[in-house]
Amino acid sequence: MENNFIERAKSSCALGGAIATISSLPRCIPIVHASGGCAQTLSATYNLGSGYKGPGYCSGTMTPTTSVAENNIVFGGEERLEEQIEATLRVMDGDLYFVVTGCQVEIIGDNAANVANQFKGQKAPVLYASTPGFIGDGFKGYEAVISSLASDFIEPVAKKDKATVNLLGFTPGQDVFYKGNIANLVYLLNKLGLKANTFFGDGETVEKIKGYGQAAYNLVFSPLHGQQAAAAFEESHSIPSLTVDLPIGDTGTEAFLRQIAEPLRVPKARLEAVIAEERAYYYSYFQRFLEIYGDLDYQRYAVVYSDINYAFPLIRFLSEDLGWIPHLVAVNEEPDDPEDSAQYAQKFKTLTASVEPKLVFEANTGQLLRRIKESWPYNHNEKYYNQLSPLFIIGSSLEGTVAQKTGAMLLPVSYPVTNRAVLSRGYTGYRGGLTLAEDIFSVLVSNR
Amino acid sequence: MSEKSLTEGLIYNYSSATEPPTRDVRIEPTNAYLGSCRSLKRAMGEGCAKFNSRYFSQGVGCQLILALGIVRTFQNVVTIIHGPLGCASNNIGLAGFNKTARALKGKPANDVVWIHTNLDEADVINGGVDKLRAAILYAEKEYRPDVIVIGNSCVPGIIGDDVDSLVDDLSPQVSAKLVPVHCEGFRSRFVASGYDAAYHGLLKKLVDPPVRIDSALSGTVDESERLERIRRENARTVNLLNVGSTSYGDEVELSRILTSMGLKVNVLPLYGHIDEIARMGEAALNVSICATHDDYLIGHLKERFGTPYVIDTLPIGIKNTNQWLRAIGRAMNLVEETERIVEMETAQLLEALEPFKKALAGKSLWVGGGETRIFTTAEFFQSLGMKVLGLKPHNFDRFAVPMLDDIDDPETSVAVAAGQPAEEIVYLKRLKPDLYVGHGGANGWVVRLGIPTIPLYGQSQNYMGYSGAYELARKAARALLNTNLSKKVAANVTLPFKQQWYESDPLLNIKETPTGESLRSSVQ
Numbered sequence: 001m002e003n004n005f006i007e008r009a010k011s012s013c014a015l016g017g018a019i020a021t022i023s024s025l026p027r028c029i030p031i032v033h034a035s036g037g038c039a040q041t042l043s044a045t046y047n048l049g050s051g052y053k054g055p056g057y058c059s060g061t062m063t064p065t066t067s068v069a070e071n072n073i074v075f076g077g078e079e080r081l082e083e084q085i086e087a088t089l090r091v092m093d094g095d096l097y098f099v100v101t102g103c104q105v106e107i108i109g110d111n112a113a114n115v116a117n118q119f120k121g122q123k124a125p126v127l128y129a130s131t132p133g134f135i136g137d138g139f140k141g142y143e144a145v146i147s148s149l150a151s152d153f154i155e156p157v158a159k160k161d162k163a164t165v166n167l168l169g170f171t172p173g174q175d176v177f178y179k180g181n182i183a184n185l186v187y188l189l190n191k192l193g194l195k196a197n198t199f200f201g202d203g204e205t206v207e208k209i210k211g212y213g214q215a216a217y218n219l220v221f222s223p224l225h226g227q228q229a230a231a232a233f234e235e236s237h238s239i240p241s242l243t244v245d246l247p248i249g250d251t252g253t254e255a256f257l258r259q260i261a262e263p264l265r266v267p268k269a270r271l272e273a274v275i276a277e278e279r280a281y282y283y284s285y286f287q288r289f290l291e292i293y294g295d296l297d298y299q300r301y302a303v304v305y306s307d308i309n310y311a312f313p314l315i316r317f318l319s320e321d322l323g324w325i326p327h328l329v330a331v332n333e334e335p336d337d338p339e340d341s342a343q344y345a346q347k348f349k350t351l352t353a354s355v356e357p358k359l360v361f362e363a364n365t366g367q368l369l370r371r372i373k374e375s376w377p378y379n380h381n382e383k384y385y386n387q388l389s390p391l392f393i394i395g396s397s398l399e400g401t402v403a404q405k406t407g408a409m410l411l412p413v414s415y416p417v418t419n420r421a422v423l424s425r426g427y428t429g430y431r432g433g434l435t436l437a438e439d440i441f442s443v444l445v446s447n448r
Numbered sequence: 449m450s451e452k453s454l455t456e457g458l459i460y461n462y463s464s465a466t467e468p469p470t471r472d473v474r475i476e477p478t479n480a481y482l483g484s485c486r487s488l489k490r491a492m493g494e495g496c497a498k499f500n501s502r503y504f505s506q507g508v509g510c511q512l513i514l515a516l517g518i519v520r521t522f523q524n525v526v527t528i529i530h531g532p533l534g535c536a537s538n539n540i541g542l543a544g545f546n547k548t549a550r551a552l553k554g555k556p557a558n559d560v561v562w563i564h565t566n567l568d569e570a571d572v573i574n575g576g577v578d579k580l581r582a583a584i585l586y587a588e589k590e591y592r593p594d595v596i597v598i599g600n601s602c603v604p605g606i607i608g609d610d611v612d613s614l615v616d617d618l619s620p621q622v623s624a625k626l627v628p629v630h631c632e633g634f635r636s637r638f639v640a641s642g643y644d645a646a647y648h649g650l651l652k653k654l655v656d657p658p659v660r661i662d663s664a665l666s667g668t669v670d671e672s673e674r675l676e677r678i679r680r681e682n683a684r685t686v687n688l689l690n691v692g693s694t695s696y697g698d699e700v701e702l703s704r705i706l707t708s709m710g711l712k713v714n715v716l717p718l719y720g721h722i723d724e725i726a727r728m729g730e731a732a733l734n735v736s737i738c739a740t741h742d743d744y745l746i747g748h749l750k751e752r753f754g755t756p757y758v759i760d761t762l763p764i765g766i767k768n769t770n771q772w773l774r775a776i777g778r779a780m781n782l783v784e785e786t787e788r789i790v791e792m793e794t795a796q797l798l799e800a801l802e803p804f805k806k807a808l809a810g811k812s813l814w815v816g817g818g819e820t821r822i823f824t825t826a827e828f829f830q831s832l833g834m835k836v837l838g839l840k841p842h843n844f845d846r847f848a849v850p851m852l853d854d855i856d857d858p859e860t861s862v863a864v865a866a867g868q869p870a871e872e873i874v875y876l877k878r879l880k881p882d883l884y885v886g887h888g889g890a891n892g893w894v895v896r897l898g899i900p901t902i903p904l905y906g907q908s909q910n911y912m913g914y915s916g917a918y919e920l921a922r923k924a925a926r927a928l929l930n931t932n933l934s935k936k937v938a939a940n941v942t943l944p945f946k947q948q949w950y951e952s953d954p955l956l957n958i959k960e961t962p963t964g965e966s967l968r969s970s971v972q
Contacts, residue, residue, distance in 0.1 A: 003566055003568045003570075004566065004579070004582065005528075005563050005564060005565045005566050005579050005580075005582055005583040005586065006533070006563070006564050006566050007561070007562075007563045007564075007586070007590075008539075008540075008543075008561065008562060008563070009533050009537070009564050009566065010540070011533060011537070012533060012534045012537035012540075013532050013533040013534025013535075013537065014534075015534055016534045016537060027944075029944065032507075035510065035602055035633040035634040036505075036507065036508035036509065036510065036633065036637065036866075037507070037508065037509050037510015037511070037512065037513060037633045037639070038507075038510065038534070038633070039506070039507035040507030040508070040509055040510075040867060040889070041507075041509070041510050041512075041513055041534075041535075041536070041537070041538045042534050042537065042538070043507070044538040044541055044889070045534070045537040045538045045540055045541060047541075048538070048540075048541025048542070049538075049540040049541040054892060055892070057944050058944040060507070060889055060892075061506060061507050061867040061868075061869055061889040061890060061893070062506060062507075062869055062870075062893065062944065063506060063507050064504065064505070064506055065505060065506060065507050065508075066505065067505045067507075067508050067637070068634060069634055069635075069636070069637050070634055070635055070636075072634075073606065073634050083503055084503075084504065084505060086503075087503040087504035087505075087957070088504060090504070090946070090948070090949070091504045091870055091945060091946060091949045092944050092945060092946065092949075093944055093945055093946040093947075094944065102602075103531075103532060103572075103602055103603050103606075104602050104603075104606060104633075104634050107572060107603070107606050107607070108606070132532070133531070133532030133533060133534040133535065133603075134532040134567055134568050134569055134571070134572050134603060135568070135569060136533070136568070137533050138533075366559075366561065366590060366591075397544055398540075398543065398559075400544070400547075400559075401558075401559050416540040416541065418540070418541060418543070418544045418545075419544060
């Protein structure tokens with residue numbers, strides 16, 4: 001697919017995604033070889049736009065950067081990079097240092113890999129990934145960084161641990177709820193008797209990451225993002241991958257658990273016990289809002305406008321768990337390969353409501369209104385008009401005006417989220433499903 | 449300090465150029481200097497600080513962001529960022545805020561709309577002009593904007609996309625005015641160059657020459673009466689030039705005072721309508737509240753249309769608000785009126801500040817951020833009995849030199865650094881101020897260090913003028929009522945520095961500093 005311009009892209013560039021990824025790794029220090037503004041600006045994209053996640057251990061204004069200027073563009077910036085790495089190792093306290101590059105130095109042909117390699121054998125490792133903005137969006141930066149970890153840092157382990165999995169596809173910042181999503185999954189997987197390597201989750205260390213080669217499987221929670229990282233794990237560590245949907249709520253989580261149980265050799269009895277127990281817990285809380293749901297008719301037509309990771313999982317939750325009408329799913333990015341898009345469309349066949357949602361790929365934020373209007377017969381001033389109402393949109397914070405114009409209520413979940421603050425919340429698993437239900441119903445009752 | 453000496457020797461009319469010279473060349477500021485007020489003044493006199501740079505550097509900001517910070521606010525504008533997806537992707541974090549600010553300022557609260565040309569690897573080789581053309585036509589068709597601003601980023605700057613020719617081609621085809629802004633990040637070490645880049649575009653494409661009103665012209669009686677009325681109005685109209693950090697409260701307060709002097713006030717160009725901006729040249733006086741922000745704009749308007757200007761200080765605190773008003777009073781021949789207002793307002797404010805003085809006297813502070821704002825803010829807190837331990841200007845240039853004298857103790861630390869929390873944190877750890885007043889992006893680190901903070905500016909809060917001074921004092925006193933947050937956080941969260949950095953002399957991080965003084969000698 002040919003790249004076009006994008007109106008209000010819901011991402012940053014590869015370098016932005018790389019900085020967000022590195023600064024979410026435990027005690028990891030990014031060293032940005034680029035113009036002076038890239039590090040701070042690209043960090044701000046996620047530090048502000050992702051539920052105010054903040055700079056983490058070291059990003060934002062704190063990010064070490066070569067700040068190359070016009071003279072470096074003319075004469076090359078490799079010496080400056082060497083100086084900056086040396087100084088960073090002296091000043092910043094990290095367990096891992098990660099050199100990433102911006103457009104300017106890639107265009108002029110700086111060999112940053114060479115410079116980073118000169119620092120091999122230092123007390124702390126210095127890694128490198130090529131991440132110029134022109135290779136793509138923030139997800140690409142995640143891929144580059146995790147792939148570098150897999151091929152250049154994580155040690156080969158011959159004997160795999162059958163009960164350990166690597167979690168891939170959670171791009172920090174780009175997934176506003178990555179922390180909570182990971183924590184919820186770790187809880188579930190532990191319950192199944194599995195251990196999860198998470199990169200960004202609680203209690204991780206660089207030392208632990210070094211040992212990720214022992215995993216028996218990569219679980220990739222996205223049809224697109226994390227696939228390149230998974231390929232790097234397959235190539236360097238012979239770890240096979242399973243692609244799964246983000247499990248949200250009862251339907252999604254059960255499907256996820258059943259999908260992974262067999263390849264991961266989870267005993268059947270244990271699987272059934274976990275599902276039964278978690279489901280009982282889920283419905284013991286879920287039933288608390290049935291009074292207000294019933295009394296006030298909180299069934300809604302649902303529109304989801306999100307990245308590809310969230311789109312199907314969200315509409316499945318709304319359709320299968322909440323009993324809403326799945327009307328329109330707009331994915332704010334498009335796979336390069338039309339085959340992937342077609343495959344993604346197949347997922348929606350599994351929904352069991354009497355209507356199947358319309359699926360569109362629409363990167364231009366301003367076009368959602370048109371997409372919604374096109375999805376429903378126009379009002380020709382008939383006496384009786386069956387309108388698209390009551391309507392609820394799960395999107396990003398940029399959908400406020402569309403919600404207003406369509407009379408919908410809105411919960412921002414997909415990046416960017418700027419009118420909510422997110423700390424530890426996550427939407428994965430049974431428990432995450434409850435959290436999402438809570439947030440949705442909080443919006444519905446917010447005017448009471 | 450008179451306006452003459454602040455802009456002396458500077459020239460402004462670069463209309464025929466696609467872009468003005470960067471600040472590196474035009475103003476020769478420094479963004480790497482550690483020393484004291486006294487030593488910095490000497491260094492500025494000798495002109496050596498401008499050559500300084502760092503071994504260890506942290507993010508310094510990008511001029512594209514500051515340029516877009518101006519143009520993004522215009523009414524009915526679409527901005528196009530010509531570059532890969534990351535350039536100005538921080539719009540995402542600010543779009544909601546900008547929309548709310550439009551509402552706060554009583555303007556139509558439309559969405560902030562921007563487009564990335566999304567340059568990829570193929571475009572780096574083949575050029576990205578076609579994508580830019582498509583983006584301009586999309587903006588025109590979808591939004592019918594009054595203005596389409598094109599912010600040019602590093603990649604097209606390096607590969608040589610001819611944006612201006614495209615704009616010339618397309619201008620007759622679209623009804624929006626097309627404004628190219630050349631603000632490639634790598635071109636300048638000083639982000640404030642972005643202000644000049646944005647204003648260069650605005651001045652070239654949006655500001656009309658003022659209508660000459662000559663009463664000797666023939667015409668109907670009605671027509672000449674109308675023109676006479678316009679001329680009278682223009683003669684007492686001042687442009688109050690706002691900046692990204694001026695709140696609606698600031699604009700109301702400063703307008704209130706100027707109106708009480710008998711002036712008619714246009715607040716612009718930020719959040720302005722294209723018709724207001726077009727007529728900027730008609731005012732009798734351009735009034736800056738921040739020299740770092742405006743000198744290119746007002747200098748150019750003076751050279752092109754002859755409009756006089758006031759570029760003096762930033763109206764924060766009593767002394768600087770009064771100084772700013774007096775400069776306007778002199779320029780508009782309203783000296784007596786100004787004195788009456790200054791006297792009355794000052795007396796009322798001083799009385800109101802008494803309780804806060806008691807709370808703040810004897811406490812110490814550090815202020816970091818834009819040069820003119822931090823010195824005026826520090827001066828105000830000093831006037832309330834606080835001790836200024838140090839200042840961190842993002843850059844330092846001729847416009848702030850006179851302000852060095854406003855700090856009582858000439859040995860007060862000054863650490864000139866754009867961003868660069870590493871050096872500042874060492875100062876703060878040693879000096880332990882009771883309160884830190886900081887720029888966006890800086891306060892969080894300082895809280896982690898255990899020092900309570902208040903923001904240096906706030907787009908929904910009043911900082912300027914007399915009411916702003918009251919609010920600022922009130923805010924600082926409130927912050928000191930409960931400092932539990934910084935204490936608790938510092939006890940449980942660490943900053944990413946090595947112990948040896950805390951113990952080192954940050955001055956050793958600066959290259960080429962023949963006149964700097966070591967931190968050890970200025971901080972005992």
